[in-house]
Amino acid sequence: MNDDQLKKDLEETLESASSADSSADEAEEFEDIVFEENTEVTGADFQKKYSALKGKVKELEAKASEYLNGWQKDKADFINLRKKDEEAKKQVTAFAKEDLINELIPVLDSFESAMKNKEAWAKVDANWRVGVEYIASQLNQTLENNGLKKVYPIGQPFDHTRDEALEMVPTEDKSQDGVVLDVVQTGYMFGDRLVRPPKVKVGEYKKD
Secondary structure (H helix, E strand, O other), X not given: OOHHHXXXXXXXXXXXXXXXXXXXXXXXXXXXXXXXXXXXXXXXXHHHHHHHHHHHHHHHHHHHXXXXXXXXXXXXXXXXXXXXXXXXXXXXXXXXXXXXHHHHHHHHHHHHHHHHOHHHHHOOOHHHHHHHHHHHHHHHHHHHHOOEEEEOOOOOEOOOOOOEEEEEEEEOOHHHOOEEEEEEEOEEXXXXXXEEXXXXXXXXXXXX
């Protein structure tokens, strides 16, 4: 490599190193490697300064890469922490909502019990009856919108993982064997979780 080319490479390397880190401390480290115009410098001196600059550039590049990796790691940790925080908030909200719904289920039972006896309910003053039915409907709809679902499996096969059998009812109809014939108390699901099993009576086929 001739002196002119080495001088050109030296100047380009110096410029690259200076842009890689603009801090005052780093700039000071380059002061003793600055090339002066019209200064007589031997090829050996050029090579020495060129090698020093190349080493400094590599050092700065390694430091920049270290800073970048650290920043990326901190960013990933922050994103993961924020996701965990949001998930925790959702769980707290869900638990609070479930607690409130569990307290309101007995109110639904009261409405259901009052209206279950159709004959007695029909004798109630019509205006009052319509008002109560409207309130019950509103309450049911509001709870349903918030994730509560009724479990009323009458006519369905008994499901031991979901239903609570209170009584086995003898039946001569084979098609009713193992089928829920009556729901004594409505069950409820909140989301995908059973919060109260339905209490039922189940048909049991008995041949004479």
